[in-house]
Amino acid sequence: MNAQLNFECETGNYHTFCPISCVAWLYQKIQDSFFLVIGTKTCGYFLQNALGVMIFAEPRYAMAELEESDISAQLNDYKELKRLCLQIQQNRNPSVIIWIGTCTTEIIKMDLEGMAPKLEMELQIPIVVARANGLDYAFTQGEDTVLAALVHRCTQQTHSDQNKLVLFGSISNTVANQLTLELQKQNIHVDGWLPSQNYNDLPNLGSNVYVCAVNPFLSRTATTLMRRRKCKLIGAPFPIGPDGTKQWIEKICEAFHQKPQNLIQREQQIWNQLKQYCDLLHNKSVFFMGDNLLEISLARFLIRCGMIVNEIGIPYLDKRFQASELKLLKQTCEFMQSPLPRIVEKPDNYNQIQRIHEFQPDLVITGMGLANPLESRHINTKWSVEFTFAQIHGFINARDILELVTRPLRRNEKISKFEI
């Protein structure tokens, strides 16, 4: 088997969430922040629907809704934003206000980056600008734009001989603790996280800092860390699934010249725990329609679990940033003697549905808009967004991924008795 991975690119007519949805998890992660989304009714409507119940719990985010007078420049952008930010400052007193630029601010060329420093001086509160718009990005890439913007706010590491480790990617504090402990077992100390729980605890960065990502959609942040802060990037597969986690830890150990201890046993122990799930998944096929950029890592893990992947749809693939992950995907296919999946960048949902009818996969991982129609055609589906919001990183949470993946299969086994 010396075949190469197959990359294709389609029309980009696919369904995904708008990247402004990243405020939903980021405002909870960065506890002293306030997110101001500067956009139109459409953005507000989306947030209100996508984030459902959360918007009623007095969240720390808000919409600055642009009106016709803003668009036609009859109102002064600066004054309007100042008024809003002042209000936020007085009512909520956050440590940082993060402006989320949208499609509309792009098109009317509102100079958010220009206004922010001025307003920051005037109000004495940090204002970070991230352009998370649907013109350029998909869903989870929103987080990437925010983290890349935060990189500039990290303090400079005073030079020392000792190398430091900073991990980047927003994951729940519990999972962050778990990964930190996992590294501690290898005598590696995590010096900081981007993002941190509080804006004021952002990590120190400098040329002696190694950085490593936990999520596959953070290529912009990685680039910014390397180019602007001279950090050294550890290219590793992502800690999703026991195989990914093992390699992720190995790569970090390698950078710090540590010999991994008990890692193989640890991985094996997790696989033993997952056996029942793997038995259920063995030789079942799965089709990723693609919408959150986690697809390569998840597909790699599922192939290792014994599944056959028909297609990996993905909104955007940074082959350099995901190089280790792609390599591991290929190795896994060879190891499992599984055919190499086709990887479709910017997929076309219409064509994909034709292919799904052709393949008749056992499971389709897709967005909410297409799940019910597919189910009604007797095709099992799993919502892809659940993988974004569930805890999926590290050894401990591998089970949670399989819990998600097998749910439709288990459900069907249970209800099939009642089928008419």
Next chain:
Amino acid sequence: MGTLRIASSFKNVHAIMHAPLGDDYFNVMRSMLERERDFTPMTTSIVDRHVLARGSQEKVVENILCKDKQEQPDLIILTPTCTSSILQEDLQNFVNRALLTSNSNILLADVNHYRINELQAADRTLQQIIQFYLNKLAFHSIQKTSKPSVNIIGIFTLGFHHQHDCRELKRLLYDLDINVNLILPEGLQVQQIQHIPNAWLNIVPYREVGLMTANYLEQKFQMPFIDISPIGLIETSNFIQKLFSYLPYTSKIQNYINEQTQFIVQSAWFARSIDCQNLTGKKAIVFGDATHAIAFTKILVREMGIQVLCAGTYCIHDADWFREQIEGFCDEILITEDHTKVANMITRLEPSAIFGTQMERHIGKRLNIPCGVISAPIHIQNFPLGYRPFVGFEGTNQIADLIYNSFTLGMEDHLLEIFGGHDIQQVITKSLSPKSNIIWDENSLLELHKIPGFVRNRIKRNTEQYAQQNNINKITIEVMYAAKESLATYNIIL
């Protein structure tokens, strides 16, 4: 959004949005809220960087023609969004060019996102489509149906209880021996539009969507229309009487109404019953779209003797009409799109129940005031599987239940408060929990408190069990994670 809701209600009509990636969440709403089995007939012609730099050029036209080939719809509606409105591309030109080669009809939705809201857009789009098809035809003489018949205008996708309301309306009309000519736009094929004028008159059950179409049909074909929403006993009677004023016979109509209200429907008797006495003078707040807010205010006041402290709507474009209708029924009127204003008003007035949208339900939750949901915006639980109309006689039953249940729950809550809440239960569970001498360290306690309340106890128990089995006295975060892992090994799936 309104345009899409109308377009997807028709049969074999496809909508194409000129929008950036991610703006197509309409298909999520439709497939999730309505649990739709079919793919939402909607695609996006995506606006990205290239479109910003060079314009859409061939892209929109290609997308239209591609859909034309793939799905062969009767009509394709091209709709702009907030973002694409600002680009000021000549979308009509794209439509004209696509028309040259397309087999479908193509329309550009005439909506401006900065000036009108979802409901107005829906109203406008419906009229636009009807007008488009009727203007193409030459009507010499209109063949009215021999039996009295009506069109029902304004039943469409994602409408609040529209499917149930529609069925109830049909039942009512059947009882009255009136035929339904067409229902607009739900399930309508564009070829059927030419039959619209055959009906004797039009019915517009909801003020928000359908009035423009009804007005147009009145002008063009002298078709009268009824815009009374038959929600509540009194309004349903008014509706029926008005309906009969257009028909040549009035036969036993008063009998029918009396029979229904006195013998068939429970709600009229219910309002007189002793239970309902307790509701007299209770204070409520109503907020929603104009149709439902007005209907509910009138029901609460006239049919149940409840005091409405404040009635309000977010339909600010229809404010004058709202004020006129509601005058004298409530103490205050609030017309706003700002839900914090509504929240402030509720906090200030402290009603014993709220009748509003999902927004108000959440405000009620925060303030511990029960809330009945009577209008969009709504969540999935407002698309019930069971039969839940709001209009007609069965509707009055449903509404009576909704109102009564909201208040009872409130009473129950107060009683519980007087007698000290639920702590009896706590005593019981305490005696059940095992004694243990296991200590939780500071960090693990913090971690434990991060776990959502409803599973926290179970995790605490499992962790302690694990600690006991392994002779651990002190629980640290590591122990917690280890417990979770070990649990996984003997937890049997399937």
